[in-house]
Amino acid sequence: MSGTQGDETGRRRTRLSPEAREHEIVRAAIGFFAENGFGGQTRELARAMGVSQALIFRYFPTKEDLIERVYEEVFSKEWRPNLSLVADRSQPLETRLIAFYRDYAGLILGHDYTRLLMFSALGGVNYHERLFARIAAEIYPVVIDELRAHYGRPSLAERPASQNEVEAVWGLHAAIFFVGIREHVFGLGVPPADGMVELKVRTFLQGVAAALAE
Amino acid sequence: MSGTQGDETGRRRTRLSPEAREHEIVRAAIGFFAENGFGGQTRELARAMGVSQALIFRYFPTKEDLIERVYEEVFSKEWRPNLSLVADRSQPLETRLIAFYRDYAGLILGHDYTRLLMFSALGGVNYHERLFARIAAEIYPVVIDELRAHYGRPSLAERPASQNEVEAVWGLHAAIFFVGIREHVFGLGVPPADGMVELKVRTFLQGVAAALAE
DNA sequence: TTTCTTATTGATCAATTGATCAATAGTGAA
């Protein structure tokens, strides 16, 4: 609505190298689609960039191609879960989990990340599947195994995870991710991330015994 | 894409009373927008109903009016939180909270409710604000007060809720609501609602001591 | 400064889509 985005002042054309321009378009598209959803118009995106609409199609044959690129840029960004933080038993489990989930929260609590994930999932795109698959395959086993060790229970190798255990870890993820939803989707005020993660982890550790009980 | 929705067989017009037709349109629109988002086209909605597109505009002057109506139908539906379930101290707190949140889950875990809430919030519509305001004003105080009593702490009248307490209750809501998101937005398998709520409440009760500690 | 390459743009197309309206036909009343 308000058109104070692209600087209308510098009316003069500026030529960028193809690489720079492409990068610029992707960067702008991430913010634009995160805000307006993938139904946002290419004309508005162009205007926000202070560039002609036709230029976008010079770099991306179709709008769908641009969206695809946005997905890759945001979701396929190399994120190596810092699981060494969790497995290092020289530290108390609480300390380790807090350190790990603070790192993790830095990724999943971002404005663009949160909104684009919701938009894409609601739109029926299954980019989130691979994200969740990674979480289930890489993070959960480590966390559950450490919980088992912490509570003096058999390791995952000896006894597979129960549904309740998996659900409990889901609950911790949910608690943290939902703070991002509260902030970036519902526009609500939220507590500072670091203290929040600490509280969620402590609450989780104290509460998880209920899930391990059976 | 697949056009097997509106029965193409009964090509013959069927006349309904204005009230019945209006109700039918709203009902169909709820499901349609919940699935496709508010960007869904009126032509598709009409086709899904087996009715002409023009008919929709006979009953709703603009698409925006129809959307408004969908909001009201889904979100303003009278829901009287069964808080008596929580305050009845003849039962153990765990039992009361489970009963209440099972009731609550019946509302917020629905397919249409969950998706429409996300679509509207992402679209910048602030229907959710009044929902959260109600939650904060009606549910939280009761739950926190009962927690206080349960743990032998001063009532809310004596000492207002701490940020951590509010955050803890948010956490319980988040844990339950996020199951709806997992199922209806991310399309993931989830455990049966009743057992899930029980687990979340038990985990919450056990974990909340951490939040009450200070 | 002049030239040349090509990044950028304005004009435009075709398909989509919300909305309108005169014509049609279902249904209850006579």
Added chain:
DNA sequence: TTCACTATTGATCAATTGATCAATAAGAAA
């Protein structure tokens, strides 16, 4: 069965929107 009322529709409009292309001009090289 016939009639009259009006719910419903097909045709159509105007605005929107993704996509195209010949013309333009920025900026490096000579």
